[in-house]
Amino acid sequence: MNRTSPFPTDVGRGQQSSVLATNKVIRNTYMLLSVTLLFSALTAGVSMALALPHPGMIITLVGYFGLLFLTTKLRNSAGGIVAVFALTGFMGYTLGPIISHYLNMPNGTQTVMTAMAATGAIFLGLSGYALTTRKDFSFMGGFLMVGILVAFLAGLGAIFFSIPALSLTVSAAFVLLMSGLILYETSNIIHGGETNYIMATVTLFVSIFNLFTSLLHLLGFMNDD
Known part of the structure; x- marks a missing residue:
């Protein structure tokens, strides 16, 4: 007579191990993300308190990509x-002068707080949706990669040629792209596509950072008298 074994099979143990590993990556990612967000906010606050100037586009890009390469390695x-x-501390330092600029605008405090609240709501909403539904958003990978590259190059063009309309368009595009990246990366963690919590943290942090600065740009433009 065939009987069901009371002990887990190799397949069952493998699935259980995979679930535990995924849960560990999720837990470590959100724990590290929370700490790095606080650290970045601290460095931004210090930058604002000391009235440090923005390092400029070249130093910002070199510092960001250099530290991103180091983190990956x-x-x-x-x-x-x-x-x-x-990396996150450096990004916080570059954010300080930007926030100071918007705070000095009419309704600046309201603009910054609205951008912050909207960023938090979007991140929590999208992450919660991906975690609860467990849908696979891996199909968005190629589109997001191309979209971010195009938007990045367009953003550089807007800076070099001083085209405000293009700059606003890029900010709007980044809001959509970063929202998609949050869904994609969260799904990637859930389904085992990303097993390194350090890289998962970096991806989500960069998404939140760009989402906030893009919303800040758009809201600042709308509130600028």
Whole structure:
């Protein structure tokens, strides 16, 4: 007589192990993301308090991509944690002068707070949707990669040629692209496509950062008398 074994099969153990590993990545990612967001806010606050000037586009790009490369290289070691804090701290420093600029505008405090609240609501809403529905958004990967590259190059063009309309269009595009990236990366973690919580944290942090600055730009334009 065939009987069902009371002990888990190899397949069952494999599935259970996969679920536990995924849950661990999710837990570690959101824990590290929370700490890095606080650290970035701290460096932004220090930058604002000391009235530090913005480092400029070239230093910002070199610093960002250099620290991103370092984080990627060290992602499987303890040094990766240090690199993540260096990256997010640097991004917080560059954000300080930007926030100061908007605070000095008419209704500046309201603009900054609205952008912050909208960013939090979008992130929590999209992350919660991906986590609860467990839908697979991997099909968005190619579109997001191309879209972000095009929007990035268009943003550089808007800066070099001083085209405000193009700059606003890029900001609107980044709001949509970063929202899609939040869905994509959260889904990627859930379905085992991303198993490194350091890289998952960086992706989500960059998404939140760009989402906030893009909303700030759009709201600042609408509130500018």
